[in-house]
Amino acid sequence: MSEFANSIAVLTSGGDAPGMNAAVRAVVRAAINRNLQVYGVKRGYNGLLNGDVVQMNLRSVSDIINHGGTVLYTARSEEYNTPEGVKKAADYCRSLGVKGVVVIGGDGSFRGARDLSGAGIPCVGIPGTIDNDIACSEYTIGFDTAMNTVLEMVDKIRDTAQSHDRCSVVEVMGRRCGDIALQTGIACGATAILVPEKPHDIDTMVIDKILATQATGKKHFIVIVAEGVGGSAEIAKYIEEKTGIETRATVLGHVQRGGSPTLRDRVVATAMGHHAVELLANNIGNRVCALQNGNVVDFDITEALNMKRVFDEDLYNIAMDVSI
Numbered sequence: 001m002s003e004f005a006n007s008i009a010v011l012t013s014g015g016d017a018p019g020m021n022a023a024v025r026a027v028v029r030a031a032i033n034r035n036l037q038v039y040g041v042k043r044g045y046n047g048l049l050n051g052d053v054v055q056m057n058l059r060s061v062s063d064i065i066n067h068g069g070t071v072l073y074t075a076r077s078e079e080y081n082t083p084e085g086v087k088k089a090a091d092y093c094r095s096l097g098v099k100g101v102v103v104i105g106g107d108g109s110f111r112g113a114r115d116l117s118g119a120g121i122p123c124v125g126i127p128g129t130i131d132n133d134i135a136c137s138e139y140t141i142g143f144d145t146a147m148n149t150v151l152e153m154v155d156k157i158r159d160t161a162q163s164h165d166r167c168s169v170v171e172v173m174g175r176r177c178g179d180i181a182l183q184t185g186i187a188c189g190a191t192a193i194l195v196p197e198k199p200h201d202i203d204t205m206v207i208d209k210i211l212a213t214q215a216t217g218k219k220h221f222i223v224i225v226a227e228g229v230g231g232s233a234e235i236a237k238y239i240e241e242k243t244g245i246e247t248r249a250t251v252l253g254h255v256q257r258g259g260s261p262t263l264r265d266r267v268v269a270t271a272m273g274h275h276a277v278e279l280l281a282n283n284i285g286n287r288v289c290a291l292q293n294g295n296v297v298d299f300d301i302t303e304a305l306n307m308k309r310v311f312d313e314d315l316y317n318i319a320m321d322v323s324i
């Protein structure tokens with residue numbers, strides 16, 4: 001008989017996020033400590049459809065905690081998102097004999113985990129996305145690293161904007177969520193921050209603000225635009241037309257997804273990976289790990305998927321109050 005009484009699988013799915021590797025590492029280590037064998041599934045749910053899995057050991061997750069991306073690779077699988085795909089993946093899990101699957105990703109990945117749980121394979125989701133857009137959790141793995149990358153880039157953009165007395169419009173990621181824009185906008189001292197959760201009238205929220213701050217002596221301006229608002233090139237053109245201030249637009253793009261994870265991302269990822277294994281080891285599935293008041297908790301996947309995100313109005317008001 002094997003030294004392992006049982007096994008679990010772990011996969012990363014959707015857009016990669018810095019800290020996913022730390023979560024994979026924690027899952028593998030915590031599982032092996034509980035006599036569970038671990039299969040690493042390659043390229044998200046695709047690996048369950050084409051049998052692309054590897055057995056993980058303690059050393060297969062050495063030296064990955066400090067790396068961005070995901071050693072398991074990731075994908076958004078079209079084939080899995082069909083009833084036949086889910087059945088095929090569940091059958092494959094049964095053939096491997098896994099007692100559960102840890103799914104590290106965002107909302108789309110959790111819908112896949114819910115479906116796999118429904119097909120008889122208990123799953124536990126871990127929020128891994130730079131967007132911070134998982135309603136049940138106050139934090140998602142990768143958010144802090146992405147924001148620090150944005151900050152570093154905008155600080156560089158500020159140097160050149162200042163030298164030329166220009167305005168710089170910077171578009172940041174986040175899909176439909178404005179959290180990256182709001183927090184980086186505050187941290188880089190933006191004159192205006194546009195997020196999808198709030199009205200974004202360019203005349204009152206950008207042009208009037210630039211002109212008002214210009215009247216107090218300010219000569220260069222940073223405007224942060226969330227991806228969910230979009231149109232940064234058009235906004236830059238409009239600012240130049242209306243104010244006469246030379247304006248440039250920068251879409252930061254995928255640079256925000258890479259890089260060595262921050263301490264916060266490594267710690268949260270480790271705590272959530274550990275929690276996910278404890279659930280599966282106790283035969284509890286169909287759950288999503290979440291951070292609530294700084295503690296790792298878990299929710300039923302369907303309940304988690306039905307929750308509505310709450311935008312941080314207080315922080316938004318603070319941002320509006322001080323960007324003058």
Ligand code: F6P
Pocket residue numbers: 015106129130131173174175227257
């Ligand atoms: O969900 C993470 C994210 O980077 C979003 O911020 C962005 O909208 C999207 O993924 C980009 O996806 P892709 O990598 O497929 O271009």
